Structure formats: structure tokens, C-alpha cells
Amino acid sequence: MTGQPKISLRGVHKHFGPKHVLRGIDLDVQRGQSLVVIGGSGTGKSVMLKCILGLIRPDTGEILIDGQDVTRLNNRDREATMNRMGMLFQGGALFDSLKVWENVAFGLIQGKSMARDKAREIAIAKLSQVGLPADVGELSPAELSGGMQKRVGLARAIATDPEIIFFDEPTTGLDPIMADVINDLILKCVKELGATTISITHDMASARKIADRVAMIHAGQILWHGLASDIDHSGNEYVDQFINGRAEGPIQMQVRKL
Numbered sequence: 001m002t003g004q005p006k007i008s009l010r011g012v013h014k015h016f017g018p019k020h021v022l023r024g025i026d027l028d029v030q031r032g033q034s035l036v037v038i039g040g041s042g043t044g045k046s047v048m049l050k051c052i053l054g055l056i057r058p059d060t061g062e063i064l065i066d067g068q069d070v071t072r073l074n075n076r077d078r079e080a081t082m083n084r085m086g087m088l089f090q091g092g093a094l095f096d097s098l099k100v101w102e103n104v105a106f107g108l109i110q111g112k113s114m115a116r117d118k119a120r121e122i123a124i125a126k127l128s129q130v131g132l133p134a135d136v137g138e139l140s141p142a143e144l145s146g147g148m149q150k151r152v153g154l155a156r157a158i159a160t161d162p163e164i165i166f167f168d169e170p171t172t173g174l175d176p177i178m179a180d181v182i183n184d185l186i187l188k189c190v191k192e193l194g195a196t197t198i199s200i201t202h203d204m205a206s207a208r209k210i211a212d213r214v215a216m217i218h219a220g221q222i223l224w225h226g227l228a229s230d231i232d233h234s235g236n237e238y239v240d241q242f243i244n245g246r247a248e249g250p251i252q253m254q255v256r257k258l
Helices: 045-053 075-082 100-104 106-111 116-129 134-138 146-158 176-193 204-210 228-233 237-244
Strands: 007-016 019-029 034-038 060-065 085-088 164-168 196-200 213-218 221-227
Touching: 007 045, 019 045, 019 213, 019 221, 034 045, 034 204, 045 164, 045 196, 085 146, 100 106, 100 116, 100 134, 100 146, 106 116, 116 134, 116 146, 116 176, 146 164, 146 176, 164 176, 176 196, 176 204, 196 204, 204 228, 213 228, 213 237, 221 228, 221 237, 228 237
Parallel strands: 034 196, 034 213, 085 164, 164 196
Antiparallel strands: 007 019, 007 060, 213 221
16 A cells, blocks of 8 residues: 555654653554554553653654544544544453443543434444344443353444544454454454454464454564465564564563562
């Protein structure tokens, strides 16, 4: 793909006190593209995602969406930008006090001030898109299995027909078969919307299935970025160690001795 990237990060740094988490992130995501970001725990994946979402402000650098630097927006414009986004959270993050359909419709009712009847109609349609019948909408999240909760989370992520969707560890806690079901649903829903997506995951089976491109982050820097089909021949020793799950290599895990 060519042309102006949908999302572009330039020289993004972020500190938390003395800890330098992001160390000059440069990354482009083209319109309609699925980027999967891989890397170990504590390498900066989630912080980068939160910076793009506007939940954290970077110390330096630019984050451009459709060419506009969102780090410089006022609160009203930042909220308008966030309304163009959807998010599937790692743990589902469903509201226990709300029915399933109300969870799916939350952004429509609270973010877009949509009437409840109309929002419920859309929520039921989105549940259908992820393979859940209408009667599930009347249940509470506690009555759902882990896989069903992930489906509800995906329905909520796509409820507003967002231009950009973020997936935070979409298959964590699921068995391999259900994880593959969720991956298939992500592909289906994203294709129908034509959305641009960024996912972070440790699950290489998921990464290989849903990614057009893969980027690896380590110690707050992008070490490799390329086509998903090229990842097995990246020529990068960090990538090679990570995707093959080897203990030996340049990535050294800190193990506390008892």
C-alpha cells in the first residue's frame, strides 16, 4: 500500500520517572492494514498502544492519525478522535452490572448519545456478527464462558463501526480452538468494516493468522518490522528467539533466585 499512513509514530519517547519505556518509536500503519506488535512483557507494547489511544501523552515525538498530530489536540478534538476507534481489551473488561447488550451498546449510548432502543438494535446485530444469538443480549457477563465474553468484547469493539480497532492480547486465556475462532471472527469483522487495526499479542499462531505486517518491540524500540509472511526469515536474532520460544538468545529473562 502507498500514500499517507492511517497511523504514524515518529520519535515517540515515554518515561515514567527514571524508567525510559519508549525509546524513539517510528512506525507506520497503512489504511486497512492489520499490524501485530509482538515482544516480551514490559517491552513497551501496551504503553505504545495507550499513547496512540490518547490515554497517555508521550514525552516527545508525534502520533499522526490521517496526518494530524493527535498529541497536540485539545480535549474535545481528542475525544472526537477516540470516538473513531474501537478496543478489544485483554480481560474483556465487561461491566458486570450491565446486561450483555448494554455492554455492547455502551459506546453508542454514552459516547454518541444514541437512544437505548436504537442502540439495543445495533448491539443485537453486532452480537449476531460474532455468532451470538439475540437472547444472549439479556444475560449478564457472569453467565458467559470466557470465549463468549471475548465475542461480546469484540462486538463492543465494532459496535460504532470504527475506522481503527485495537486488540490487546485477543486470545489470552482461551484454548487453542476457541482462540482460532476468535481470530477468524477478528478477520471477518475487520474485513467487513475495512478498519485499520493494531494488535499486541504473545500468541504467534494468532499473529500469523491476523497480521498483514508484524513489528517486534524490545526495550522500547522497534527492532524489526515487515510482512507477516517474512517473519520466519527475518534475519533478526531477537525475532527468531521470540517466535520460536527459545530461552537461549539475546533476550535474557530476569529470573529471581530464591
